[in-house]
Amino acid sequence: MMPEERYEESQIYKIRHSTAHVMAEAMLQRFPEAKIAIGPPIEDGFYYDFELSRPIADKDIKWVEKRMKKILSGRHAFRMREVTADEAREIFRDQPYKLELIEDLVNGSIDDKGQPLNDPAPGLTVYTQNHFTDLCRGPHVESTAEINPKAVSISLRPPAGAYWRGDEKRQQLTRIYGTAWETPEQLRDFRMRMEEAIKRDHRTLGEKLDLFIIDSMVGKGLPLWLPEGTMLRDTLERWLRDIQIERGYLPVVTPHLGNIELYKTSGHYPYYSDSQYTPIDVDGDEFMLRPMNCPHHCRVYSSRLRSYRDLPLRYAEFGTVYRYEQSGELRGLTRVRGFTVDDAHLFVRPDQLLDEFKAVVRLIQHVFSSLGMTDFRARVGTRDPDSDKYVGDNALWEEATVAIVDACDELGLAYHIEPGEAAFYGPKLDFIVRDVLKREWQLGTVQVDYNLPQRFDLEYVDHDNERKRPVMIHRAPFGSLERFIGILIEHFAGAFPPWLAPTQTIIIPIRASHNAYASEVEAHLKSKGMRVKADLQDRNMRSKIKTHRAMKIPWLLIVGDRDIENRSVSVRLRNDVDLGAMPLEDFAEAALQKIQSQAQDL
């Protein structure tokens, strides 16, 4: 692969950064009393945060956009100047956010525990274009002549509230988003990408394809799975369940609710109380909707005395968990309040850890590749050496981290290490997938845990007759069924490979007189295990084709007199390829082959 140019050094980064300054200039002309905060480039564009005296309206945005284009057309140079701290304080004397930044730059900032985050900056620089000066490290374009006004827009994304320095206890500012490209063609492509993303939005497709709904009477963030969506979900579940049973996993089922003592023992309560629901009173005892499945599985382990010969024990459950999410954060299936984890907990001896970990990673790789999801990266989350929020002793952490990294190396998995991303009880490996909007989603996760075995006092009797502590591996290839299916919908734009398609084949009789044959074909394919329906409604053939095509059914079988005579079906694919007539048996064989091989094509 070609080494990619770092975004921060690219021309488009400079364009976006400079356009952000131009937007700030135009905004100050519309809102002279505005206080400016920060305005960095981001993926696909830039933003700038302002404190405004009144809400910003669409007509303000239009005005500002127009003014920006005028400024951009003015061939104004971006001039950099080094200033002393006092000069900077004078320049920005009316800009409290800038003054705060200057102090942090001069002194080096510290976090709320007094730990230094940055060293003091060697010098301060300001950039000026036209009538606007901003505290800025740069770099910028030489002149606005390098920015094409026709490749800039600030009306594609609505303004949003954003807290100063991302801290919800501080002032909420108005964030204006913009996008800027090198050429108008690139801007047009970006618009088209956004439109494509909207077309693929799993919330729209989910409704159109009858997969799921979210009903306000049932509650926010609590999806209802319709029959078609449930078929898809069940297919995924059955598939993974079978794979897991082949690999020695043991299915268990545990309740959605548990006594609060369980979660006190596990440490989830009150440690994660922010994302848990208020306990429920049951005859004077407190019960909680479970936020995780692992405490229940620990108690399954504890149900009898274990020998070293019993390990590894791999308990698997599609376990539904409930977590409080702030209402503004809920989104379709990708962020919900109740969801099902394809969970398993492996209880292993320390000497089994590496092999078991590798087997889990192989399983996850198999799951992703079977679904054609190739745009993912792996992240090894290790602990932050300067933090004390972790449990367990250093030697065990070191051992677990080495096991994870060795496993990745031995499997040839591309990964990068991120200190500070570990769970509090152990290091982990996360699989991060990119969707069509280029948003990254954390899906599968594997975590090594020394903490819960200790908290639940889990033991096994080793061959030397000593009681020892097992290690736990938490793992979930999908992460959450809901989120995973949401991403699958967008990934396939609703056109699922046949093995996943809720309905695989629709049979369309040309006339009512062909209904009997259509039903016969339906029964035949059903007996072979296909998900198939004959559409016998009193409507004409063409309108049925239109309907089922829109539902992205993989195979449409048209049957008429000629087909009855030859015991054939006329096959039309959802991508509008017409395969013509073929013997029913040939179709069944070909379709089953595609289904059984989990083919991506038709």
Place this chain on the structure above:
RNA sequence: GCCACCAUAGCUCAAUCGGCAGAGCACCUGUUUUGUAAACAGGUUGUUCUGGGUUCAAAUCCCAGUGGUGGCUCCA
């Protein structure tokens, strides 16, 4: 939770300046029997999200709430 925007028939949307709430699709009833992207005719469907206010008059203006959308914060 916070900021902004939005809410009209089952769905997608219209309704000029505050002046009788409409269309397409869907659905129902007939007619039609069709070889690959919507047959024809007729019909049903409304607490204009909820509650309050302004007005002779409110889908439309104002206030509050509920729900949705885009962000922010958080994410075991």
